[in-house]
Amino acid sequence: MSYLPVDSARPEPVRVGLIGAGWMGAFHARSLAERIPGATLAAIADPAIEPATKLAAELGVEKVTADAADLFADPAIDAVVIAGPIRFHAPLSIAAARADKHVFCEKPGSTTLEELAEIEAAVAETGVHWQIGFNRRYAADFLAARRDLAAGVVGTPQLLRSLTRDPGNGSIPHAARVPQWTMFLETLIHDFDALNWMNPSAEPVSVHVFADALVEPSFKEAGFIDTAVATIRYSNGAIAVAEANFSALYGYDVRGETFGSAGMVQAGRATETAACRYTADGVGAETPRLNIELFADAYRDELADFAAHVAARRDGTAAPDHGVPVTPGLADARRALALARACIESVQSGAAAGVAGSAPEGTHDGAGSVAR
Ligand SMILES: NC(=O)c1ccc[n+]([C@@H]2O[C@H](COP(=O)([O-])OP(=O)(O)OC[C@H]3O[C@@H](n4cnc5c(N)ncnc54)[C@H](O)[C@@H]3O)[C@@H](O)[C@H]2O)c1
Numbered sequence: 001m002s003y004l005p006v007d008s009a010r011p012e013p014v015r016v017g018l019i020g021a022g023w024m025g026a027f028h029a030r031s032l033a034e035r036i037p038g039a040t041l042a043a044i045a046d047p048a049i050e051p052a053t054k055l056a057a058e059l060g061v062e063k064v065t066a067d068a069a070d071l072f073a074d075p076a077i078d079a080v081v082i083a084g085p086i087r088f089h090a091p092l093s094i095a096a097a098r099a100d101k102h103v104f105c106e107k108p109g110s111t112t113l114e115e116l117a118e119i120e121a122a123v124a125e126t127g128v129h130w131q132i133g134f135n136r137r138y139a140a141d142f143l144a145a146r147r148d149l150a151a152g153v154v155g156t157p158q159l160l161r162s163l164t165r166d167p168g169n170g171s172i173p174h175a176a177r178v179p180q181w182t183m184f185l186e187t188l189i190h191d192f193d194a195l196n197w198m199n200p201s202a203e204p205v206s207v208h209v210f211a212d213a214l215v216e217p218s219f220k221e222a223g224f225i226d227t228a229v230a231t232i233r234y235s236n237g238a239i240a241v242a243e244a245n246f247s248a249l250y251g252y253d254v255r256g257e258t259f260g261s262a263g264m265v266q267a268g269r270a271t272e273t274a275a276c277r278y279t280a281d282g283v284g285a286e287t288p289r290l291n292i293e294l295f296a297d298a299y300r301d302e303l304a305d306f307a308a309h310v311a312a313r314r315d316g317t318a319a320p321d322h323g324v325p326v327t328p329g330l331a332d333a334r335r336a337l338a339l340a341r342a343c344i345e346s347v348q349s350g351a352a353a354g355v356a357g358s359a360p361e362g363t364h365d366g367a368g369s370v371a372r
Contacts, residue, residue, distance in 0.1 A: 012311070012314075012315075013037070013038055013039050013040040013307070014038060014039045014040070014078045014079055014307040014310045014311050014314070015039075015040055015042040015076055015077050015078045015079070016032050016039050016040065016041055016042060016077070016078065016079050016080065016081055016307070017042055017043040017044070017045060017063075017068075017071035017074070017077045017079070017080045017081070017101075018032065018041060018043070018044045018045070018046075018080070018081050018083065019045045019046070019068045019071065019080050019081065019082045019083065019084055019092055020045075020046055020082060020083040020084030020085070020088075020106075021044050021046040021048075021051065021052045021055050021083070022046075022048075022083065022084075024083045024106060024133075025046070025081070025083030025084070026055055027292050027299060028081050028083055028299065028303060029041055029044065029055055029059060029061075030059065031299060031300040031303050032081070032303060033059040033060070033061065034059070035300045036300060036303055036304045036307055038304060038307040038308055038311060039303065039304070039306075039307035041059060041061050042061070042063065042074075042076060042077055043061065043062075043063035043064070043065065043070075043071055043074065043077060044056050044061055044063070044064050044065075045064075045065045045066070045067060045068040045070060045071050046066065046084075047066045047067075049064065049065075049066045052064050052066075068080075068084075068092055068095070069095070071101070072095055072096060072098075072099035072101060073099070077101060078101070078102060078310055078314060079101055079102035079103065079104065079129075079306070079307075079310045080092075080096050080101050080102075080103055080104070081104045081105075081106075081303065081306075082096070082103060082104065082105040082106060083106045086108065086110075086111060086185070086186070087111075089105050089106070089108070089109055089110055090109070090110040090115040090116070090118060090119055092105075093105050093109070093119045093122070093123075093130065094118060094119055094122040096128070097119070097122040097123050097125070097126045097128045097130065098122060098125075098126060100126060100128060101128065102128045102129040102130070102306075102309070102310045102313065103123075103128060103129070103130045103131070104131045104132075104133065104302075104303065104306045105130065105131070105132055105133065106132075106133040107132055107133050107134060107186070107189050107190065107193075107333075107336075108132075108185050108186065108189045108333065108336070108337055108340065109132050109330070109333040109337065110333075110337065111181075111185050111337075112337075112341075113334065113337060113338060113341060113356060113357075116330070116333060116334055116337060119330065120330050120334075123330060128313075129306075129309045129310055129313055130329060130330055131302075131305075131306050131309065131327060131328060131329060132328045132329065132330075132332060132333045133302060134190060134193040134194075134197075134302075134328040134332060134336070135190075135295050135298040135299050135302050136190055136193070136194050136254065136256070136295075136298065137193075137194075137197060137298075137302070137326050137328060138297075138298040138299075138301040138302045138305065138326070139267065139268075139295060139297075139298040140297070140298075141267040141268060141269075142194065142256060142267040142268070142298075143322075143324075143326065144267070145198070145256070145257075145258070145265040145266065145267040146197060146198065146265075146324050146326075147323060147324055148265045149198060149200070149258055149265055149324075150200075150323075150324045152262065153262065153263050153265055154258050154259065154260035154261075154262055154263055154264060154265055155260040155261030155262025155263065156236070156260050156261040156262075157198070157199045157202075157234075157236065157238045157258050157259070157260040158237070158238055158239070158259060158260050158261065159238065159239055159240070159258075159259040159260075160195050160198055160199055160232075160234075160238060160239075160240035160241070160256075160257065160258050160259070161240065161241050161242075161255075161256065161257045161259075162191035162192075162194045162195050162198075162240070162241075162242045162243075162255070162256040162257075163191065163242070163243045163244065163253070163254070163255050163256070164187055164188065164190060164191055164243075164244040164245075164253070164254050165244065165245050165248035165252070165253040165254075166187065166244070166245070166246045166247065166248065166252065167247075167248055167251050167252045167289050167290065168215070168246055168247025168248060168249065169247065169249065170215065170247055170249060171215065171216065171247070172215055172216045172219075172226060172246055172247060175213075175216045175219040175224050175226070176219065176222070176224075178224060180222075180223045180224070180225070181225075181340075181344050182225075183211065183225040183226070183228050183244060183246075184228070184230075184340040184341075184343040184344055185337075185340050187244050187246070188228065188230065188242050188244050188340065188343070189336050189337070189340050190254075191242040191243075191244065191256075192204075192232075192242060192335075192336040192339040192340060193328065193332055193335075193336040194256045195232065195240045195242060195256075196332065196335050196336060196339075197325075197328075197332070198256060198258040198265075199234050199236065199238050199240065199258065200325070201236060202234040202235045202236035202238060203234065203235045203335070203355070204232050204233070204234055204235075204240075204335065204338070204339050204342075204355045205233050205234060205235050205354065205355055206232070206233045206342070206352050206353065206354050206355060207230050207231065207232045207233070207339060207342045207343055207346055207352065207353055207355060208230070208231050208346055208351070208352040208353075209228060209229065209230045209231075209343045209346040209347050210228070210229050211225045211227065211228035211229075211343075211347050212225065212226075212227050212228075213225060213226050213227070214226060214227040214245075215227065215245070215246055215247040225347070226245060226246040226247065227244070227245045227246070228243065228244055228343075228347075229241060229242070229243040230242045230243070230339075230343050230346075232339065238260075250270065250287050251270070251272075251287030251288050251289045252287075252288050252289060252290060252291055252293070252294050253268075253270045253287070254268050254294060254295075255267065255268035255269065255270070256268055270287055271285035271286065271287055272285070272286040272287055272288045272293070272294075273285070273286065305320055305322075305326065305327055306327075308320040309327060334357070338355050338356045338357055339355055341356065342354065342355045342356065
């Protein structure tokens with residue numbers, strides 16, 4: 001079930017060009033082409049031209065190119081979805097903004113705060129809409145929890161928790177090819193955003209991380225990390241834990257909770273549905289195995305929201321209103337990335353690290369309250 005309004009009566013769908021048609025990009029392509037009335041997939045750019053051409057043919061997309069610059073030069077394209085490798089996110093975001101294309105960029109936007117500032121400058125200069133792929137905000141249960149939080153169910157947040165366990169079979173054969181800080185920059189970045197979002201009137205101040213290669217100990221010397229726990233202190237005093245592991249044998253497991261003075265909200269469960277089977281062997285349930293299973297609707301809804309924002313800019317109509325802040329932008333990208341960078345510093349030093357750009361603990365204006 002979608003929690004976001006999708007206006008199917010919109011006369012002109014937003015024309016979107018996809019940049020990067022790999023695992024995530026191909027899923028976004030299908031959503032844009034088939035599941036979002038407010039958008040149409042107008043073009044695909046990927047240097048791996050063969051699979052891109054095959055995908056385009058399957059989805060009825062006429063324009064395929066190896067070079068994203070062709071999309072930026074096309075006046076018929078309103079917006080781009082960037083789902084290429086992370087090192088290209090910033091240059092592509094900047095080039096798109098300068099070409100007046102609205103941008104949906106997969107996380108993390110950039111791996112450095114300096115580069116993210118360059119995107120911020122380009123976006124501020126041109127006024128395009130820039131949105132990041134923090135899809136958990138669009139999952140029905142996370143959004144319901146966030147709405148409860150705004151309604152006062154939790155009171156003042158005191159403890160928060162977010163976890164990601166990627167599906168695996170107990171070994172990571174490609175560990176040598178995993179960039180060193182993937183744990184924080186690509187995986188836990190989702191948890192950092194979820195925690196920031198679920199403690200909305202506060203800033204992360206400091207973090208202390210324990211991390212290791214417990215799934216693939218033989219890669220530890222090379223700096224590989226597959227297991228991590230980060231303890232985060234927020235400016236309103238709340239203490240959060242984010243944890244991840246790259247190999248859950250039972251599937252893809254994402255959960256979050258905020259506990260406070262008045263109660264607790266939780267989102268996510270390890271099982272695919274609420275259905276349980278009770279047999280002589282005990283109690284069992286199916287589990288989601290892939291991110292595109294668990295978050296299929298959330299991935300669609302984040303792009304539907306993006307298209308609605310772009311259409312609102314283009315048509316001079318009101319931007320979507322979700323009742324609580326949902327659409328993640330550059331400030332959210334910055335807060336999550338600042339946490340990821342502080343985690344890397346903590347791993348390197350073995351001590352707690354301050355989070356760049358945050359207000360000191362207890363000085364935040366909104367300490368204790370919860371923003372709608
Ligand atoms: N939100 C999520 O849950 C989620 C999940 C998985 C991946 N992602 C993100 O999606 C992005 C892509 O990840 P992936 O797993 O799909 O990777 P992938 O390797 O499967 O796909 C990357 C694609 O980008 C193409 N590419 C390379 N250079 C390019 C360029 N200069 N211009 C255009 N395309 C280029 C490659 O040919 C490939 O097809 C990453 O930012 C990743 O963090 C997000």
